[in-house]
Amino acid sequence: MREHMETATEAFLSHRNLLFTIAYEMLGSAVDSEDVLQETWLKWVNVELDEIQNHRAYLVRITTRQALGRLRTLGRRRESYVGSWLPEPLLTAPDVAEDIELADSVSMAMLLVLETLAPIERAVFVLREVFDLGYDEIAHAVDKSPAAVRQIGHRARTHVAARRPRGVVSRSESKVAFDAFQRATETGELQSLLDLLAPDVVLLGDGGGVVPAVLEPIVGAVKVAEFLSVGLTGLAATMSMQQAQVNGRPALIFRLDGEVDTVVAMRIDDGLITGLYIVRNPEKLSNVGRVTTVSR
Numbered sequence: 001m002r003e004h005m006e007t008a009t010e011a012f013l014s015h016r017n018l019l020f021t022i023a024y025e026m027l028g029s030a031v032d033s034e035d036v037l038q039e040t041w042l043k044w045v046n047v048e049l050d051e052i053q054n055h056r057a058y059l060v061r062i063t064t065r066q067a068l069g070r071l072r073t074l075g076r077r078r079e080s081y082v083g084s085w086l087p088e089p090l091l092t093a094p095d096v097a098e099d100i101e102l103a104d105s106v107s108m109a110m111l112l113v114l115e116t117l118a119p120i121e122r123a124v125f126v127l128r129e130v131f132d133l134g135y136d137e138i139a140h141a142v143d144k145s146p147a148a149v150r151q152i153g154h155r156a157r158t159h160v161a162a163r164r165p166r167g168v169v170s171r172s173e174s175k176v177a178f179d180a181f182q183r184a185t186e187t188g189e190l191q192s193l194l195d196l197l198a199p200d201v202v203l204l205g206d207g208g209g210v211v212p213a214v215l216e217p218i219v220g221a222v223k224v225a226e227f228l229s230v231g232l233t234g235l236a237a238t239m240s241m242q243q244a245q246v247n248g249r250p251a252l253i254f255r256l257d258g259e260v261d262t263v264v265a266m267r268i269d270d271g272l273i274t275g276l277y278i279v280r281n282p283e284k285l286s287n288v289g290r291v292t293t294v295s296r
Helices: 002-027 030-044 055-078 094-098 100-106 108-114 119-130 135-142 146-161 171-187 190-196 221-238
Strands: 197-206 240-246 249-256 259-269 272-279
Touching: 002 030, 002 055, 002 100, 002 108, 002 119, 030 055, 055 119, 055 135, 094 100, 094 171, 094 240, 100 108, 100 119, 108 119, 108 259, 108 272, 119 135, 119 146, 135 146, 171 190, 171 221, 171 240, 171 249, 171 259, 171 272, 190 197, 190 221, 197 221, 221 249, 221 259
Parallel strands: 197 272
Antiparallel strands: 240 249, 249 259, 259 272
């Protein structure tokens, strides 16, 4: 029994970051992803390990199935969510930005695109496109035939391709755009903000019905700039503001009396800001105080 526990623990811990990342990309919630990992562990510890040839594949299978079940439940909850629902932001390590594909897959913009997929499509897309799992392995994880998985994957890729950021943004491009955005936010200068925003920019706010936030999307450069010149500049005047890496991209973190109050992330296309995501729901800010490790 002791040897079994040691083997199970070693295997689980060696793949934990991967399993968390899979769950997070499927759920957009670190809290729910941690619950999925706990459920995965409870199932894993009761598996006859001698009969398992590939521990990683089996753990991925358990995690995927647990995440799928939870995703269907969360979908029903989000239908009654107050205002816009945004993913739970994660403070990520600098090396995440160096892995362009990983950074793209956990970005707020991509997670919002993944939200538009059906649960099974999301699982197949994440496992295939992000983690490069084979169709047979994915088929075992989602209880579908390999042929069905291929069809689902093709449908999901087409769907995502039409909605994802138009091109990969380099780390330096993101930094330049965000530095300019931070300066404009600090000054509240309307024209400086307008120069950074795409004509069809969309701003989303998430207060979860707990704290004040934008309830409906704000669309268009002028409207978004006017909101930012008052809203974010007001926050900057009353709170400390710092730039940090959130979900693999530069973001602004506002703190009040040392506590995280607001996180501002963005999407950049062709050098202009096309999406702004302002998370204020306190229930989603607990993981911004410490670095969360994500991996492929």
